[in-house]
Amino acid sequence: MLALAVDSQPAIGQDISMFPEPKTENTGSTALSIFIAVLVLLVITGGISWFYFNSKSSTPEPVATTPTTTVNDPVETASTTVSDALQDLDAELAAIDSDLNSTDDDVPTL
Amino acid sequence: MLVGLPNLSYAQTNDTTTTKKTTDLRESIKTKRDEAKTSLDDYKVAREEQKLAKLIQYGDKAISERTAALTEQKSRFSAKNCPTVALTAVNDAFATINTNLVAQKTVLDASTTLEGAKTATRDIFQKNRVYKYLMPAAKGACIAQKLISIIDGRLAEAVTKLKAAGIDTVAIETKLTEAKTAAQSAYDTYLQILKTPGGDDDGNKTKMNAAKTSLQTVRKTLGDVKSDIANLLGTYRQKSKNPGTRTLDEPVTP
Numbered sequence: 001m002l003a004l005a006v007d008s009q010p011a012i013g014q015d016i017s018m019f020p021e022p023k024t025e026n027t028g029s030t031a032l033s034i035f036i037a038v039l040v041l042l043v044i045t046g047g048i049s050w051f052y053f054n055s056k057s058s059t060p061e062p063v064a065t066t067p068t069t070t071v072n073d074p075v076e077t078a079s080t081t082v083s084d085a086l087q088d089l090d091a092e093l094a095a096i097d098s099d100l101n102s103t104d105d106d107v108p109t110l
Numbered sequence: 111m112l113v114g115l116p117n118l119s120y121a122q123t124n125d126t127t128t129t130k131k132t133t134d135l136r137e138s139i140k141t142k143r144d145e146a147k148t149s150l151d152d153y154k155v156a157r158e159e160q161k162l163a164k165l166i167q168y169g170d171k172a173i174s175e176r177t178a179a180l181t182e183q184k185s186r187f188s189a190k191n192c193p194t195v196a197l198t199a200v201n202d203a204f205a206t207i208n209t210n211l212v213a214q215k216t217v218l219d220a221s222t223t224l225e226g227a228k229t230a231t232r233d234i235f236q237k238n239r240v241y242k243y244l245m246p247a248a249k250g251a252c253i254a255q256k257l258i259s260i261i262d263g264r265l266a267e268a269v270t271k272l273k274a275a276g277i278d279t280v281a282i283e284t285k286l287t288e289a290k291t292a293a294q295s296a297y298d299t300y301l302q303i304l305k306t307p308g309g310d311d312d313g314n315k316t317k318m319n320a321a322k323t324s325l326q327t328v329r330k331t332l333g334d335v336k337s338d339i340a341n342l343l344g345t346y347r348q349k350s351k352n353p354g355t356r357t358l359d360e361p362v363t364p
Contacts (some may be wrong), residue, residue, distance in 0.1 A: 075343050078268035082336045083262050088191075089329055092253040093322065099246035100318060107235045108150055110165065110228045 119215040139183050162224050165181070169218040169231040173211050177242050180204050183245050192252035193259050200248040203304035207238050210308075214238075237308040243318065247303035252322055254297035257328055261290045265335070272342055282338045289331040296324035 149171040153164035159244055184204045187197055221227035238244075265286055269279045274330065301319040303314050 034296050047252055074264075074268045074271040075339055077293050077345070079336060079339045079343075081260055081264045082332055082339065085257060086329065086332055086336070087256065089325065089332075092249050093325060093329070096246040096250055096318075096322065099241060099249070100315075102241040104241040105235050105239045107241075110153075110231060 119278035122333045130233065135186075135279070135359060136180065139175060141179040142171070142178045144174045162221070162227055165224065165227045165231060166218055166221060167228065169234060170215060172228060172231070172234050173218075176234070176238065177211055179240055180208060180244075185251060187248065189254070193255040197250045199301055199304055203244060203248065203307070206241065206305075207244060207307065208342045210238055226312040236311075238317055239308045239311070239314070239355050243303050243314045244307035246318065247307065247321075250318075250325065251297055251300040251304060254293045254300060254321075254328075257293040257332070258290055258297065261286050261293070268339070271344070275341055275346060277346055279342070282342065284336055285331050285335050285338065289328050289335065292327040292331065296321045296328070297323065 126232070147169065149164070149168040153161065153168045157166040186202065187200055189197060192200065209233070214230060216235070217228060217236070218230040223248055269283060272279050272282075299317050303317050303321075306313065
């Protein structure tokens with residue numbers, strides 16, 4: 001018993017630590033957490049990228065729409081202008097015919 | 111969308127509009143017209159010694175009524191419905207007629223015989239065809255010049271844009287030239303009538319018919335142009351999908 005008690009005493013020059021060494025099991029848990037966090041981050045980034053590129057590819061090419069707008073506008077305006085002009089012309093032709101049949105310039109019997 | 115109202119709808123609307131415009135003009139000078147009519151009735155039943163005075167009175171009322179009609183009609187023309195060049199010609203023509211009427215009133219009022227007063231009264235109508243030639247010629251000149259402005263303006267602009275897009279516009283340009291020539295012909299003829307709206311009924315009637323024929327040519331040609339524009343638009347849309355050379359003569363699949 002005495003010998004055992006003596007053996008349990010630290011030897012001269014041996015450090016006496018007041019704090020226990022960190023357990024090796026905790027280090028593995030942290031690495032796993034980091035791994036999972038990175039994985040989640042990759043999934044989120046991938047999802048965002050997928051939505052971004054997917055929505056962008058469905059948008060019509062600006063090269064195709066720009067000339068359509070540029071040309072259609074003046075052409076459609078011209079078409080409307082012609083329609084309005086024809087309507088005015090029809091009205092004036094009818095008014096002119098009506099004037100030509102007027103009797104207001106006939107000399108009354110004097 | 112290149113959708114226009116059917117021609118039948120145009121015709122119905124225009125008939126109503128025309129009748130309303132004509133009625134409005136006469137309604138607006140109704141007092142003057144009634145006064146002239148009453149004065150004419152007074153002359154017809156007047157005793158022989160009062161005939162000269164009553165006829166002069168009637169002639170003055172007739173001049174007053176026609177002057178009012180000119181003023182009313184003139185107020186209906188503006189830069190909005192009549193391009194400047196035509197508006198100037200119309201205003202000049204109306205001013206000339208007004209001057210003529212003032213001069214004829216002087217002659218009428220100075221008449222000393224019944225026959226002299228009758229001649230002066232007839233001149234008020236025969237030398238100043240206000241309703242029959244002056245007003246329709248003014249309307250015709252304005253619409254003809256308006257059409258020329260449209261052809262040289264928006265339609266020319268549309269052709270330029272189509273050309274820039276690589277579309278063949280030769281056919282539509284030919285029709286626009288034809289329409290402009292016809293519109294110019296109508297305008298020139300109406301100008302001749304505006305300068306001498308009285309004193310040559312047969313000549314003015316022939317001119318009015320010729321100008322009307324020219325405007326009908328414009329009507330038909332611009333109707334074709336409208337169809338061509340619809341066709342061009344279809345061509346352009348198809349060309350945007352499937353690049354390649356197309357012309358107006360090629361049918362466009364809907």
